[in-house]
Amino acid sequence: MRTKFALILSLLSISLFAFGQDTPIQSHAYPIVRVPPTRGHAASTAPFDKGLITIFNTFATAYPKGTYLCCDLSYVQGPQFDPKEPEIWVAVPFIPNANHTVNRIVVAASLFKGTNKLVAGFYDDDGGVPGTLLKSWSITDLPPVGSCCVVETINDDAGVPVAGGKQYWVALGTDASDADTHAAWNSNDTDIVDAKPVAVYCKSGVNPQCGDNEGWRAYTSPLQPALAVLGKQ
Amino acid sequence: MIRRLPLRIATLVILSAASFASSDKRMPLDDRAEGTMPPTSLTVESALNLDSGLVAIYNNIGTVYPKGRYSTNTGGVVGPKNQVGSGEYWLANAFIPNADYKVEKIVVAAVLVSGTNGLVVSLYDDKYGIPNSRLKSWFVTNLPPLGSCCSVEVAYDGSSVEVAGGKQYWVVLQTGPSNQDTWAGWVVNDTDQVDPSNTASYCSNDDGGSSPCGEWNDHWMPIVEPMAYAFAVLGTQ
Numbered sequence: 033m034r035t036k037f038a039l040i041l042s043l044l045s046i047s048l049f050a051f052g053q054d055t056p057i058q059s060h061a062y063p064i065v066r067v068p069p070t071r072g073h074a075a076s077t078a079p080f081d082k083g084l085i086t087i088f089n090t091f092a093t094a095y096p097k098g099t100y101l102c103c104d105l106s107y108v109q110g111p112q113f114d115p116k117e118p119e120i121w122v123a124v125p126f127i128p129n130a131n132h133t134v135n136r137i138v139v140a141a142s143l144f145k146g147t148n149k150l151v152a153g154f155y156d157d158d159g160g161v162p163g164t165l166l167k168s169w170s171i172t173d174l175p176p177v178g179s180c181c182v183v184e185t186i187n188d189d190a191g192v193p194v195a196g197g198k199q200y201w202v203a204l205g206t207d208a209s210d211a212d213t214h215a216a217w218n219s220n221d222t223d224i225v226d227a228k229p230v231a232v233y234c235k236s237g238v239n240p241q242c243g244d245n246e247g248w249r250a251y252t253s254p255l256q257p258a259l260a261v262l263g264k265q
Numbered sequence: 266m267i268r269r270l271p272l273r274i275a276t277l278v279i280l281s282a283a284s285f286a287s288s289d290k291r292m293p294l295d296d297r298a299e300g301t302m303p304p305t306s307l308t309v310e311s312a313l314n315l316d317s318g319l320v321a322i323y324n325n326i327g328t329v330y331p332k333g334r335y336s337t338n339t340g341g342v343v344g345p346k347n348q349v350g351s352g353e354y355w356l357a358n359a360f361i362p363n364a365d366y367k368v369e370k371i372v373v374a375a376v377l378v379s380g381t382n383g384l385v386v387s388l389y390d391d392k393y394g395i396p397n398s399r400l401k402s403w404f405v406t407n408l409p410p411l412g413s414c415c416s417v418e419v420a421y422d423g424s425s426v427e428v429a430g431g432k433q434y435w436v437v438l439q440t441g442p443s444n445q446d447t448w449a450g451w452v453v454n455d456t457d458q459v460d461p462s463n464t465a466s467y468c469s470n471d472d473g474g475s476s477p478c479g480e481w482n483d484h485w486m487p488i489v490e491p492m493a494y495a496f497a498v499l500g501t502q
Contacts (some may be wrong), residue, residue, distance in 0.1 A: 093330040097459040180458035223332040
């Protein structure tokens with residue numbers, strides 16, 4: 033009986049992947065995945081507290097129990113999690129309004145299965161997609177997919193200098209140590225209206241699943257992965 | 266390469282079906298007879314205008330981020346003559362006032378998929394953890410299309426309904442005689458995706474549709490969801 037009702041709920045629920053008006057779902061639309069919610073935890077606001085300047089932030093810090101969308105996700109996956117699936121990384125750009133040193137990056141990532149780890153990369157820009165890797169870090173202890181509101185915080189005391197007015201990218205991807213990871217980057221919920229830039233790196237494995245999308249490709253989407261970049265002047 | 270999964274509001278816990286007694290089929294919904302409403306789709310600022318002397322008895326609609334008032338997830342509300350091919354399906358979300366109030370306004374975030382552009386918004390009391398008696402209903406119109414954000418619908422006609430502090434009540438989105446072909450969605454809130462919320466769904470395939478309501482046919486089914494539907498209840502003390 034409960035199974036039947038779960039089916040009914042599923043049938044009657046409505047998919048809103050193209051939230052916002054300007055993003056038709058087509059072959060090259062930015063891919064968003066929707067999952068059922070699970071119970072989560074209220075986030076600490078510590079990653080956003082004093083001492084650092086907010087250079088970029090799409091987290092809903094006003095709502096500790098709703099800092100991002102639990103259930104609208106971008107896949108981030110290694111080349112070995114499924115032989116039929118490509119390797120996928122995702123990147124979000126930001127443009128500092130002045131010269132800064134980036135000392136902290138906050139992302140909302142979650143784990144489907146595999147090694148509980150992702151690689152966060154900091155890139156400069158190359159023609160509207162991530163260019164040269166400037167620095168990278170490992171992030172672990174990802175919460176399960178569908179939950180809210182734990183975030184992953186990268187602290188870097190040395191920092192990465194950035195120039196005002198130039199575009200940079202924060203990417204989540206994998207390396208040899210987490211090639212079996214199937215994870216996701218949760219979307220922000222502070223703006224589900226405006227089309228925003230995102231880039232996806234796709235690398236085919238056994239099958240040519242990426243089509244003409246091999247490598248980095250730029251998209252726009254109302255649902256952008258949640259990211260904060262903090263630092264010093 | 267990349268799959269899009271259909272949204273499903275997950276059922277974490279299905280409460281014991283304490284009562285099968287409530288049956289809205291025997292409760293006529295003379296929706297339009299209860300007052301002709303002006304256009305009811307408004308901005309959140311207009312809808313929640315607390316300067317008007319009203320207080321928020323319950324509110325989970327985001328007020329801080331103008332382009333992120335609620336989530337992208339919705340639950341379906343469909344009339345018996347819908348294009349889905351399912352039974353009639355209504356949704357309810359509970360709230361408990363912390364004191365005695367007079368409810369004057371109910372604000373919901375709903376979107377239209379197809380059919381008549383209107384929904385019945387009702388206030389019910391509670392019995393055994395599901396909606397019981399309908400205390401009042403309003404008919405809201407001008408639902409924005411599926412995929413839009415961030416307007417809301419306001420149910421308001423100048424009168425009020427008394428609610429008692431500490432007792433559970435239900436806001437219900439449903440269909441009536443004048444919108445039997447409506448397929449709409451009630452958008453989920455994004456301000457609290459952590460605490461569970463008491464919701465309920467009502468399924469009936471008596472008047473059409475082919476989806477199996479099973480033993481829940483014509484009954485409210487209580488469901489505890491990780492996220493509540495987006496709504497606010499405003500009133501005076």
